[in-house]
Amino acid sequence: MSPKALDYETLNENVKNVQYAVRGELYLRASELQKEGKKIIFTNVGNPHALGQKPLTFPRQVVALCQAPFLLDDPNVGLVFPADAIARAKHYLSMTSGGLGAYSDSRGLPGIRKEVADFIEWRDGYPSDPELIFLTDGASKGVMQILNTIIRGARDGVLVPVPQYPLYSAAIALFGGSLVPYYLDETANWGLDIYNLRQSVAEARSRGITVRAMVIINPGNPTGQCLSQANLKEILKFCFQENLVLLGDEVYQQNIYQDERPFISARKVLLDMGPPISKELQLVSFHTVSKGYWGECGQRGGYFEMTNIPPQSVDEIYKVASISLSPNVPGQIFLGLMVNPPKPGDISYDKFARESKGILESLRKRAQIMTDGFNSCRNVVCNFTEGAMYSFPQIRLPPKAIEAAKKAGKVPDVFYCLKLVEATGISTVPGSGFGQKEGVFHLRTTILPAEEDMPAIMASFKNFNDEFMEQYEDHRGYSRM
Structure with a gap:
């Protein structure tokens, strides 16, 4: 047979x-x-x-109300849930076409994409366009979607830091591309050397590989290092000179354990550098609710934001996202809560701040x-x-x-x-x-x-x-x- x-x-x-x-x-x-x-x-x-790790209280309250909206009609709801959680649940439910059980746009709910854009503007000091933000089932889904779009065949290469998070080697293999390693220097606290990067690209090209993109993981996984502004400038210049798309895996941006090197996004450094690089270098940045002090891995909420990606290419990425119909809606709401948490003066702020700081x-x-x-x-x-x-x-x-x-x-x-x-x-x-x-x-x-x-x-x-x-x-x- x-x-x-x-x-x-x-x-x-x-x-x-x-x-x-x-x-x-x-x-x-x-x-x-x-x-x-x-x-x-x-x-x-x-x-x-x-x-x-215990879940943060406020986001769980909001999502609980969204999952069981009949609770909002109960006259005693205010005895169990704080007023700001009730208001936020109503806010998110108003964005949907039929509650959490209804599909959203394939890019995610427009209102939550606007919240993500506002967060990015607050973080980086530059406006962000919600139309260039896609919500995904965790950051991994977004990474795979972008790699699938970039890799055309076995001769297309992606620069990946080694040691690397195996998502990248696995996805590149799945899509039939070539992983091009660049080694981090353990003796320099897992630092990155531009000379070694150039050698990696030259060696790949000598084997007939077209290097099309570079991945950075900041802070690092598994290595735990944080990239400085100077490091990021060097990387961005290198990608500009080599005509590479930069993929910024920034899912650990809340997880910083020293004061000398705070997190700074690749997008902020790029836009600070000004033209021509700020207008031409293609960048895709990823974030998630799975890490930080949220740790909501099972909720599968993430996003990617595209910078300097042509509209026709964005349309193609949207088309492919549409095959899956919709990212999960509860995960989108967790993402909205992550980028728009309680503010000083809100009823839930003190408890939220105490929990996250702890x-x-x-x-x-x-x-x-x-x-x-x-x-x-x-x-x-x-x-x-x-x-x-x-x-x-x-x-x-x-x-x-x-x-x-x-x-x-x-x-x-x-x-x-x-x-x-x-x-x-x-x-x-x-x-x-x-x-x-x-x-x-x-x-x-x-x-x-x-x-x-x-x-x-x-x-x-x-x-x-x-x-x-x-x-x-x-x-x-x-x-x-």
Whole structure:
């Protein structure tokens, strides 16, 4: 009998080429161990509420009223919900054609796109056009939509930072393009070197690759660094000179844990630079409700904004978005609430400010606890997490451990991380899933476990690591930068 269309051997090769380490071998092994009764701490994915972060009260009140609009007719509604939440729920329901169960425009509700545009203008100091803002089911959907539009075939390349978030390698593989890596410098706190960027482009072109776009992740995932204004200017000039579209993944812009380098958007720096670059360089920027102090990953709310993209191209992107009919409407409302939160003087402001400030202050402490914890371990070095939600320590593996991994048929950092989850229940992601220099090994963990649990988690990691290093001690030295 001839193979059927959904038999493995006849599947689309691009689908089979997709790799996504965040939900890969380690995650599957951790899930198996959990089924066997082992307590697992899933630090493999930036999923704040799954690790105990409490939802912000005001947005949940508003969306609850939108989901159950009959509550607004109850004479006692004001005894349960604050007046500003009631008013905001009515405001959002008035934007819809039939409540949350009705499709919206394929770009999202116009009123919420206007709120996003107002937020961007407040943040950057330059007007934003709601017609160039598309609401999406999380930022990932927007990234995939734009990459699908850019990539025409195997000879189209996209510059991606390495270590990188596997969404990019997976999406580029799925759409049949070529990933062009540019390596961040761990010894310079994961800094970016323009000379290395130029080398990456030249090497790709020598292989017949047309480099069409560049990705920046700011703050970094998995590396946690924040780009300065000077860094961003260099990147924008480089993209202008090389005629590249810049994709600005800025989903962690609320997650900043130091005062020296506050978040600044690529759009603001671009527009500050003035013509001709501010009028010509093509930029697409992404944001989400999944990160920051919101952490509403399951709500799937995100957006992208386009700068200097021709109207005909915008129309094509709109056409493709229309295939999916509508981004989910509750996610759009969460997005509206994120960009337009309670203001000073509103009934809910003090509680909202207290909750959001408490989450960020705790994340800042956890970032420091985790960095200090890793750096206290034998053969582990870790840069401070300046932003985002992750720590990315380098694990200096002894040759004996590398040989044991090869004998087991495993990549060395996968071998280490499997031993870690089996011994401690801490589920991480091997650095090889993000890309790293040859012979250098890392793991990524979130900084999201509860603050009160963090010392015990780091003590458990240290005990495992020190025993592992003792077991595989080797006079020949260790892997290192």
